[in-house]
Amino acid sequence: MSLNREMERKQKMRIKLAVAAAALVLMNGEAIAKEATANITVPKMDCDSCAVVIKRALTKTAGVKSTAIDTDKRLVKVVYEDSAVSEAQLHQTIEKTGFEVKVPVKTK
Numbered sequence: 001m002s003l004n005r006e007m008e009r010k011q012k013m014r015i016k017l018a019v020a021a022a023a024l025v026l027m028n029g030e031a032i033a034k035e036a037t038a039n040i041t042v043p044k045m046d047c048d049s050c051a052v053v054i055k056r057a058l059t060k061t062a063g064v065k066s067t068a069i070d071t072d073k074r075l076v077k078v079v080y081e082d083s084a085v086s087e088a089q090l091h092q093t094i095e096k097t098g099f100e101v102k103v104p105v106k107t108k
């Protein structure tokens, strides 16, 4: 093999490696982007035992990564994988425990 062809081969290999590395970075970026946070208002969640019931139901739901509850603000914060579960499904999960969810009115 001539020196030129050898250099050309190495150059092609370098480009392939760079493309593979770039693809890996893109895939990682996508994995991070799939994580979403929902702040869900539950007006009648007024004490710790309400919170425990809701937290337990959410924790059992596939795709839910973490749940933080503020009973003073009546707020449930859920971090979830949006490829595995939707915010609407999270609302349903909470409503199945007997608590109504206050859906925010969308403003333009």
Ligand SMILES: [Cu+2]
Pocket: 045, 046, 047, 048, 049, 050, 051
């Ligand atoms: Cu309560």
